[in-house]
Amino acid sequence: MLPAISKEPLLDQCRRMLLIRHFEERLIGLHHEGRFRGHYHVYIGQEGTGVPAISLLRPDDLLFSTHRNHGHILARGGDPGRLLAEILGRRDGYNRGKGGSFHTSPRELGFLQCSGVVGGILPLGAGAAYAAKSRGAGQIAVCLFGDGALEEGAIPETFNLASLWKLPVLFLCENNGKYGAGNAVGAAQSSTMAAYPLTDLPQAYKIPAVQVDGTDAGVVHETLRENIDAIRSGAGPRFIETLTVRWPGSETNWPVVKAPTTVELAWDASGAPEDVRDWYRNSDPLLRFMRELVENGHVDRDELEAINRSVTEQISAAVDFAFDSPYPDLAEAETDVFV
Amino acid sequence: MLPAISKEPLLDQCRRMLLIRHFEERLIGLHHEGRFRGHYHVYIGQEGTGVPAISLLRPDDLLFSTHRNHGHILARGGDPGRLLAEILGRRDGYNRGKGGSFHTSPRELGFLQCSGVVGGILPLGAGAAYAAKSRGAGQIAVCLFGDGALEEGAIPETFNLASLWKLPVLFLCENNGKYGAGNAVGAAQSSTMAAYPLTDLPQAYKIPAVQVDGTDAGVVHETLRENIDAIRSGAGPRFIETLTVRWPGSETNWPVVKAPTTVELAWDASGAPEDVRDWYRNSDPLLRFMRELVENGHVDRDELEAINRSVTEQISAAVDFAFDSPYPDLAEAETDVFV
Amino acid sequence: MRNLKYHEAKLEALRELMEEDERVHLIGGTFFSLSPHRLKFAAIEKAWPDRVAAPPISELGFCGLATGAAMAGLRPVVDVTTGSFLFEAWPQVVNEAANVLYMSGGQVRAPVVFHMLHGLRGGGAAQHSGSPQAMLWNCPGLEIVLPSSPRDVKGLLKAAVASDNPTVFVDHSNLFETEGPVPDGDRIPLGQADVKRPGADVTLIATSFTVQRALAVAEALASDGIDVEVVDPRTLVPFDLDTIMASVEKTGRVVIADETHQSCGVAAEIAARIAESGFDHLKGPIRRVATLDVPVPYSQPLEEYIGPSEERIARAVREATR
């Protein structure tokens, strides 16, 4: 279903999902062309979580993300040019080239840390919530992380602290391992986690926890709206797990685009290679969102094409911007160690 | 109730409980006399867990304990003289004086590590169980630890590993915080743990977990017998929590004996100071054990007095032995860093 | 100027910090370890119940929490009790707090203070005697503070909290009863070494509790005609090499006494810096008096043997001036 909001914000969400998708597909292309080095992770297939979830936040809310942060930054209104510049290690990147893909973290959008250490942000997010609570202005902290993070001991420690101190923090777990390789359906979400469903773990700490379909932006939106309201009003932490099927392009360590996203693809996936067709038909939150927009009469396919075109143009401009940005001066290597 | 075993082993258990009790009471006295330095923790009030539990182990089982380890060592048949010598930092201590109270760890009794780091032994115990499993001879590993350990992230990580890999490890949690200061009855066992009952945490990881009354040696014995059998036969890890009321003498950082233990005390606690009388009447596992031995006709009070006397004599000899032991040579400071 | 005991000066600093800045929160409260002075801390808990939190035994979680709170605008002082337990929080300290300013390209600050008591304390054995400051000096992004007198503990604690950087405050319980003058004033800027005793013959650099031992050795050797200058860096990061080099240029002889283990310890780094910048001034090898490279033994004579005792310091100073 679609989020229960009016047409303009719906189209805005669609636009952001497309922006994320095209950004990542382009990024993969640039990497294959050898135009940047370093490891990176893409958000494709999880747009149905990040976009509706982040749309519900206030400007003063505080965000923490992981190595899989590009989508969160763009969902929050980040500039794809500055994001890409950071991934390229350029001076105009959000972190002036010092952070790179994993750590791009625009403070002006409320991001305090994107950590490449699995689980690293959860204690930090609880701390930001501690600060928010001490100010008492309804501000909340949000931790966006993957299912794997629950395997780190920092997480149960954080659940305990957040629960005991009723901290205003949203734990948003993006479980991209549904039907993951080697896992029986209904068995462990991750082959290396005995606590399943994952919601059992926060619940053991008396943190209300819900599992939802992460390909259904409407359900994500509705669930998060309720829970964010609760957190803001002082009810303490909440844990939401959104389940998505891992995008087949990211099954190896180095992503590959097997079927470039088009508006067309939402209605006809026959052009996609057979082994990935099912994913685009049944598990892609963006294509589903576009179909629902049309089915519900908000737009027709031509209008979607127009949005899509403007997004791809925006990406092209971003790519030019990023590559035009120079590397930082060498002197930059020795600044920012201390204030 | 009493453990469902015959008279001789019952009396042996009684003897070991008395040995622990008198050892600790004497130790406290020695500390008050300024005869040794360093911090230490006593096991008084938990004898109803350690003695029956450890009686069920095989000689080749592997044990891990914490800062509160004296009782476990004596329950396993440790020599009180060598234990005390270690606490005094003497050459004849189990660890040649290098470990001290927290770390006394007799390898010959199967102890591999007593760690002063809260939670530190759980990963180690799972590892010993991993080794035991690879040998496949029914050997198990046992971790003896306090309720506070569950607050450390190492513990959930270990639960996950032990559960996924079906390791033959017994997690024996001695919760000495029942009715602890500041905790409402039925609320969190520890004021700093949101997951309660504590068994909720291992259960989230699909580890069968049971909570029992730690002042009732019979229940402890029965529960552990079943669970140890299960672990040995390959059923994977088990978690048992034994609940005891913290001995009032150890409420401060430096323990105080307010009512020295006698056989008499089991039947008449009126001689104990008023503020601690209730503990000796209702929460002392040793006094209860002695009463049940008499009630069940295994012994009369005179026989208990005789056992008690022989234990106190044993302690006196141990004290002499320990104080006669010299400090290690200074050259010892530089050995055992590497094999 | 008032004379205060070290524990009094420390308590005063904590109280003033709470009074002066409501962004200061205390997470954990064993600033006075098991000493009787811990009871005095209760008054602070009572006066500011909303700003003193008693966390679970989750050093990793609550050090990270304090760091996140700092990133979001507070000035938390978090207590991990013993230096050995900072290891529990290592990922949050060295991977998150130390890196955030740099990684973010200067966007995000984490003005958190990590407090602990380090070192040989009498029976702490291998797992309660940790001195993590040498390891931390190898991790850029953390300020490291080592007070050694009543004046320093007050002035440096206030400066550590005022600093916009993450700071590790490494205290020593053997100092608690030390008495000394404490000005009414204020912060001691981080990065200023202190000549604790002027002297002409040899530069004895010492840190933390070892400063007190160094001073005792200096007094004792004075009667033998050896005039020892005792220099206390007070902070390792930032490090005041100038004050130290001024002393080395004068004396040409250096002994460094410090309680971290010898290999890659604090004394190693100070020695390497002096040998780099002051090679031509040196009249002989730099001598290190560090904790021997063995885990800390429990037994009293062994523990005393491995530490930077007055005897070992005196021997090194005599050798250096021979």
Next chain:
Amino acid sequence: MRNLKYHEAKLEALRELMEEDERVHLIGGTFFSLSPHRLKFAAIEKAWPDRVAAPPISELGFCGLATGAAMAGLRPVVDVTTGSFLFEAWPQVVNEAANVLYMSGGQVRAPVVFHMLHGLRGGGAAQHSGSPQAMLWNCPGLEIVLPSSPRDVKGLLKAAVASDNPTVFVDHSNLFETEGPVPDGDRIPLGQADVKRPGADVTLIATSFTVQRALAVAEALASDGIDVEVVDPRTLVPFDLDTIMASVEKTGRVVIADETHQSCGVAAEIAARIAESGFDHLKGPIRRVATLDVPVPYSQPLEEYIGPSEERIARAVREATR
């Protein structure tokens, strides 16, 4: 003697270890990082499915598990991927594994090997480029091994597993394509430095991947008439000071090139030891070429700038011989 690539020699060592001793278990399997060679490791997993375990993302838990398994009689080799992630396991490594033999008075051994890839690897940034060996050298009780050639990686890995002590095996992915002779033979005893290139003018001590850079610099400077002796300690603990001092006595000039951060880094300790034992042989200050004291930047030119580059090493050698 056969010529092998580094990754081939490493794989061969792993295979032989599995074949020769059934107490060897592998916990974790990213011995070859993200490199294509990781696929070859699959054959080992297939051959010994019961002795290769894929743990959850729980470095603290599984490093402790490996340590406990070692205490109970196995010889586990546990992989934590990146040096930065060893920090997650810090309490088990420095508080448990390092202390158990000593604390137990010699009763309990923990022959575990902790494996990781350290250092500047091209885009690893602040949280994936850790080099924990300097911090670990400050923790007595751990052996530390740093291979730099195909022969060394094979011989030292086999020796690390054979050792009865806990050993940290710190590898570098930039070495994988290095080619060199590998004898059929066996272990290289821990504690033997290796003169990787003899020379008369200056002693250039280097570790891990930096050895390869040092050799390149030595070749380049040879044409300028500077005859550089490159010495690789190969293990920090145990440390072979004799071989190094023999070189220093010959040359009188020392440069130390190493990828740990400068302060309290590996170069600091080596410098301090040489300055202590060899002061009279030194003709000038010991020069350190270490990673600058800043978190590791992502951007390529900045990352190259802060590391011990050939350019920086060459400059230091020239200065030392001037």
